[in-house]
Every structure is written in structure tokens, then in C-alpha cells.
Amino acid sequence: MAAKGIRIEGLKKRYGSGETAVDALKGVHMHVAPGEVVGLVGPSGSGKTTLLKCLGAVIDPTAGRMILGDEVIHDDGWKVRDLRALRRDKIGFVFQAPYLIPFLDVVDNVALLPMLAGRPDAEARSRALELLTALDVQHRAHAMPAQLSGGEQQRVAIARGLVNHPPVILADEPTAPLDSERAMGVIRILNAMAKRYDTAVIVVTHDEKIIPTFRRIYHIRDGITHEEAGEGRSP
Amino acid sequence: MISLAGRDVLHSWGKFVFTGFGLGLLIGVTLVMAGVYRGMVDDGKALLDNSGADLWVVQQDTLGPYAESSSLNDDLHRAVRAVPGVGRAANVTYLTMQVRRAGRDVRAMVVGVAPGTPWETPGWPPHLVAGRQITRSHYEAVADIATGARLGEQLTIRRNRYTVVGLTRRMVSSSGDPMVFIPLKDAQEAQFLRDNDAIWRNRRRTAANPVFNRPGAPGLLAALDSTQTASTSVNAILVRVAPGASAAELAATIRRWKRLSVHTRAQMEDILVGKLIATSARQIGMFLVILAAVSAAIVAFIIYTLTMDKIREIAVLKLIGTRNRTIAAMIVQQALALGFIGFAVGRITATYAAPHFPKHVLLVLPDSIAGFFAVMAICILASGIAIRVALKVDPAEAIGG
Numbered sequence: 001m002a003a004k005g006i007r008i009e010g011l012k013k014r015y016g017s018g019e020t021a022v023d024a025l026k027g028v029h030m031h032v033a034p035g036e037v038v039g040l041v042g043p044s045g046s047g048k049t050t051l052l053k054c055l056g057a058v059i060d061p062t063a064g065r066m067i068l069g070d071e072v073i074h075d076d077g078w079k080v081r082d083l084r085a086l087r088r089d090k091i092g093f094v095f096q097a098p099y100l101i102p103f104l105d106v107v108d109n110v111a112l113l114p115m116l117a118g119r120p121d122a123e124a125r126s127r128a129l130e131l132l133t134a135l136d137v138q139h140r141a142h143a144m145p146a147q148l149s150g151g152e153q154q155r156v157a158i159a160r161g162l163v164n165h166p167p168v169i170l171a172d173e174p175t176a177p178l179d180s181e182r183a184m185g186v187i188r189i190l191n192a193m194a195k196r197y198d199t200a201v202i203v204v205t206h207d208e209k210i211i212p213t214f215r216r217i218y219h220i221r222d223g224i225t226h227e228e229a230g231e232g233r234s235p
Numbered sequence: 236m237i238s239l240a241g242r243d244v245l246h247s248w249g250k251f252v253f254t255g256f257g258l259g260l261l262i263g264v265t266l267v268m269a270g271v272y273r274g275m276v277d278d279g280k281a282l283l284d285n286s287g288a289d290l291w292v293v294q295q296d297t298l299g300p301y302a303e304s305s306s307l308n309d310d311l312h313r314a315v316r317a318v319p320g321v322g323r324a325a326n327v328t329y330l331t332m333q334v335r336r337a338g339r340d341v342r343a344m345v346v347g348v349a350p351g352t353p354w355e356t357p358g359w360p361p362h363l364v365a366g367r368q369i370t371r372s373h374y375e376a377v378a379d380i381a382t383g384a385r386l387g388e389q390l391t392i393r394r395n396r397y398t399v400v401g402l403t404r405r406m407v408s409s410s411g412d413p414m415v416f417i418p419l420k421d422a423q424e425a426q427f428l429r430d431n432d433a434i435w436r437n438r439r440r441t442a443a444n445p446v447f448n449r450p451g452a453p454g455l456l457a458a459l460d461s462t463q464t465a466s467t468s469v470n471a472i473l474v475r476v477a478p479g480a481s482a483a484e485l486a487a488t489i490r491r492w493k494r495l496s497v498h499t500r501a502q503m504e505d506i507l508v509g510k511l512i513a514t515s516a517r518q519i520g521m522f523l524v525i526l527a528a529v530s531a532a533i534v535a536f537i538i539y540t541l542t543m544d545k546i547r548e549i550a551v552l553k554l555i556g557t558r559n560r561t562i563a564a565m566i567v568q569q570a571l572a573l574g575f576i577g578f579a580v581g582r583i584t585a586t587y588a589a590p591h592f593p594k595h596v597l598l599v600l601p602d603s604i605a606g607f608f609a610v611m612a613i614c615i616l617a618s619g620i621a622i623r624v625a626l627k628v629d630p631a632e633a634i635g636g
Contacts, residue, residue: 049634052634053634056554058554059631084553084557084558087555093554093555095634099551101552102246102548103239103242103245103246103247104239104242108242112237115237116236116558121236144246
């Protein structure tokens with residue numbers, strides 16, 4: 001298990017070329033340590049989603065360096081060859097909506113990732129059940145996603161993001177559809193899981209309710225990040 | 236590794252089953268169409284088998300008696316019988332017409348069989364399912380059960396009535412019309428004898444002709460009149476080759492010395508399948524092509540729609556590291572599952588529907604196997620569009636923005 005979090009140095013992203021080129025990211029610097037949960041906040045059009053896509057190895061940055069765990073994944077145009085395997089093994093995703101696979105039951109939704117990584121089914125399910133137990137949804141292990149409440153679905157989505165023990169989890173507005181109590185519950189879980197599995201967690205959010213819970217916050221505006229200390233309130 | 240396709244099918248089984256049922260009906264129609272063609276070929280072969288002949292002797296330069304009309308003098312069979320190598324030879328007439336039974340017309344092929352030994356003389360029905368063979372020279376008939384006739388029932392053919400004394404099964408013409416066997420003399424009359432008014436008008440015409448009605452030749456007019464009412468033609472002579480003789484050599488001999496056309500069994504099959512039902516076969520072939528294209532379009536549309544319904548899930552799957560080939564395999568497997576359900580429904584539907592068609596529908600295993608693989612191939616091809624769409628899905632769509 002890698003445990004060095006994620007480090008980003010001078011990350012830039014340009015869309016298009018010539019006169020119509022748009023610099024979505026103009027030099028992003030970030031570092032999130034293992035076990036740490038940081039917030040990434042910014043207005044619409046600030047470059048949040050572009051940064052998230054770069055961090056998620058979905059699009060290639062134009063320049064800059066990204067180090068995930070102990071592996072350099074981007075370095076000024078150079079990148080690791082198998083981004084798909086990188087996403088599968090080293091990045092956990094938690095989305096605004098849970099986006100669970102509707103035709104797989106809860107345990108298989110979580111176990112799918114280790115199965116895709118080539119783990120035996122029994123081992124993958126055992127690992128999934130362990131996480132579902134940690135997130136207190138083990139009793140719904142064989143339910144279909146449509147049978148779960150919104151909070152349960154989000155906990156299953158978090159379990160899916162954690163199941164391969166990635167060094168980093170990218171959470172895109174994970175509390176947006178939830179009320180305050182459930183939103184705080186999700187942040188509590190993310191904090192607990194980050195510590196338990198030594199995972200760096202970046203939470204992209206607009207949610208004013210949860211922003212005070214972060215110890216560190218990255219503000220992004222016009223493609224540039226600014227770090228500031230958060231209140232670090234207990235969620 | 237779990238089967239994503241299998242889980243999706245189980246999850247949305249209702250959608251798959253109902254779609255497969257609709258597709259199955261289309262496949263069923265396709266199989267029935269193929270069965271109609273097989274039935275026509277089978278009917279043709281049954282016609283040849285049931286005639287009990289090895290050679291068909293017909294009018295020179297014709298493809299008779301089934302594919303073209305053929306007319307021979309009925310005494311010609313004696314000359315044919317005398318040719319070395321001929322085991323048995325018998326006159327026969329075939330005429331497809333409306334036979335009246337129980338106040339309704341039934342389309343049937345009326346076969347005139349020559350007097351002889353039942354079960355041995357070519358042209359006679361080779362087996363009966365009820366009753367007996369014809370034993371009288373006139374007004375008895377053996378009918379196929381497809382005519383609806385029953386033993387003892389009266390059939391009206393032209394102006395005569397016939398009592399059904401025997402019943403056959405699967406004795407049909409190449410068009411699938413059931414056969415009615417009657418004595419040769421009656422059949423000749425039914426086929427060649429003109430109606431009374433026509434005979435009367437012809438006699439008047441002949442009598443008015445001074446060439447035929449000469450004062451010095453008093454018997455000439457009467458002789459001419461008698462030929463106009465005589466029925467001395469048959470359509471073919473059925474020949475059974477003597478043991479040890481070669482059918483091909485015998486056919487060549489008869490052609491050369493008797494100046495007649497002779498067709499062997501293989502040639503008759505070629506005539507029936509290659510000429511008589513060739514147009515129908517092409518027609519059915521066209522329908523099969525259209526139905527295959529429609530099936531492919533339906534499968535493609537369904538699989539495309541099912542894939543579009545899952546576009547977000549596919550984006551998530553790609554984002555979390557699912558290989559493109561896993562996603563492609565899921566779509567192909569679903570298409571194959573749909574094809575399998577469709578084929579099963581189609582085969583069952585065709586099996587139960589076939590007996591209710593007015594024509595013989597013959598569902599044969601090789602056609603079903605070929606149909607199964609064709610359906611599977613169509614499903615794989617039809618899933619191509621959906622796979623193309625799925626592989627183009629950007630994993631970034633799961634993140635949004």
C-alpha cells in the first residue's frame with residue numbers, strides 16, 4: 001500500500017490552441033498527505049472540474065508534475081502508460097451522485113474493482129464486506145442499489161472508492177444531494193476512512209456546511225490554487 | 236469475475252424477455268419461410284417417390300408431366316414396355332383442378348392410374364391409411380386426407396361422381412395440392428373430353444365442311460365425329476426399370492428409338508426443384524434476406540437503446556478502470572442473449588405454427604442450426620454500433636463539469 005498521498009507541482013492545462021486557446025489551469029500546486037482530508041473550493045468556471053479530471057488521470061495536463069503515492073504519473077508531458085490501471089488501482093472516486101451499477105448488488109458493486117484488478121472473486125467480496133462493515137452498511141450487502149436510501153448509496157460509493165486501498169480519493173461534491181446531518185455523516189466517514197487506510201482525500205465542494213470541517217482548504221480561482229487553513233471543526 | 240452482461244440481463248429480465256419474444260416472432264416467421272421452401276422441395280420429392288417410377292416418358296422436347304404439359308397416345312406404353320430393361324410401364328394422367336366435395340371446391344391433383352396390380356403398377360398410391368385400392372374400372376377414387384374426404388364420401392370431378400374407397404396421407408403435388416386417384420379412363424375423359432355443347436358445335440362445323448361430308452364417302456363424317464369424342468391421350472408413361480438394368484441407359488434407348496423425351500429420377504428432381512419451384516425459392520430467398528435485415532436492424536436498435544440507457548454506468552465503469560474489451564464483451568453477450576431468447580421463442584413458435592399453414596412447412600434441423608448461427612452472427616454484427624458508442628464514452632462524463 002503506497003502511503004505518500006498526492007503532490008502536484010505547477011500543473012497547467014490548456015484547451016485548444018492559437019487565439020482560441022483557454023488556460024483552464026495556470027499553475028496548480030497541491031499536496032495532500034496520507035490520512036488527510038482537504039477541501040477544494042472555487043466558483044463555477046474556476047478550473048475545479050479540470051483539476052479533478054487531471055488528478056483523476058482522465059485528461060492529460062499540458063505541463064507540470066503529479067506524484068501519486070511514490071509514483072510520478074505526469075511530468076511535463078510524460079505520463080505513465082496505463083492510465084486505466086492507474087485509475088483502477090491508485091485513485092478512488094466518489095461522485096456527487098453515487099452512480100452505483102444498478103444491476104449489481106451492493107457487495108458486487110464494491111467488489112467489482114478488485115475483480116477488475118484480477119483478484120479472486122472470494123477475496124474481492126471479502127474485502128468489500130470488510131469495507132461495508134466499516135461503513136455500517138454490511139446488512140444491505142445483498143440489496144440492489146435501487147433498494148438503498150441516498151445515504152446508504154453514498155456510503156457504498158465510498159466503499160467502492162476505498163476498496164483497492166488507493167493512495168488518493170477524489171470526492172466530487174459527495175454531499176451535494178444530502179441534508180446537513182447526512183452530509184456531516186459522509187465527511188465523518190471520509191475522515192475516518194482516510195485515517196484508517198492512510199489515504200489522501202480531496203473533496204471538491206460548494207457545500208458551505210462542510211467547508212468548516214476541513215483543516216486545509218485549496219481555493220481555486222482562474223486556474224490558480226491558493227492554500228489556506230480551515231477551521232477543522234469536528235463534523 | 237462476475238458476468239456484467241448476465242447480471243444486467245437478470246436485472247432487467249422483463250425487458251429482455253419481452254424484446255426477445257418480439258424478436259422471436261420475427262425469427263419464427265423467418266424459420267417458417269425456410270420451412271415453406273423445404274416443404275415445397277419435400278412435396279416435389281414425395282410426388283416422385285409416390286409415383287413409383289424410375290423413368291418418366293413424356294412428349295418429345297417437353298419437361299412434362301409436372302413442369303410442362305405433355306401428351307402421348309395411350310397405346311404407346313406397349314411399345315415402351317417392349318424395350319429391353321423395362322420392368323413395368325403404365326400410363327398416367329395428371330390434372331390439377333377443382334374437385335367438389337360436400338358442396339365445396341377443393342383444389343386437388345387428379346391422377347389417372349392405369350389398370351394393373353395395386354402396389355406394383357407405377358402411378359398407384361404406394362400406401363393407404365384407410366380403405367382399399369381402386370378395384371372397379373370407373374367411379375371409384377382414392378383421395379388424400381388433406382382433401383378432407385372420408386371413406387364412402389362422393390367426390391364430383393367434371394360431370395361424374397366418384398366414391399372414395401381409400402385414403403392416403405402426404406400424397407401431394409409439387410404445389411402441395413392433395414392427390415385424388417381415379418381410374419385412367421375416367422381421368423382421360425375428365426382431362427380431354429369436351430363438354431356436350433362443344434362436341435355438338437364441332438359436329439356441326441365438320442358436317443358443314445364439304446371435304447369431310449362428301450356424298451361419295453358416307454362413313455367419313457361418322458369416323459371424324461367419333462375421334463372428336465375419343466380420349467386416347469395420357470400425360471406420361473411411368474417406367475420402372477427391371478432389376479439389373481441401368482436407368483440412364485434405358486432412358487437413352489427410349490429417347491433414341493421411340494423419339495420421346497425421357498427423364499430419370501435425378502433429372503425430374505432438377506426439373507421440380509430447379510425449374511418448377513425456382514421462382515418461389517427465389518421469392519422466399521428475398522423474403523429471408525429482408526427478414527434477416529429487419530432482424531439485424533431490430534437487434535441493433537434494441538442493443539443500441541439498452542447501451543444508451545447505461546451510458547453513465549459505462550462512463551463510471553471506464554473511469555474506475557474497466558477495460559474496453561470487458562465493456563464490448565458485455566454488449567456482445569447481451570446481444571447474444573437476446574438472439575438466443577429470440578431464436579428459442581422463434582423455433583418454438585415455428586414448430587407449433589407450422590402444422591396450421593395450408594402448405595406443407597418442413598422444419599429441418601440443419602436449417603435450424605444454420606438459422607441459430609445466422610441469428611448469433613447478426614446479433615454480433617448488430618451490437619457493433621452500440622459497442623462503437625460505448626467505446627467512445629469519455630470516462631470524464633462520470634465526473635461531469
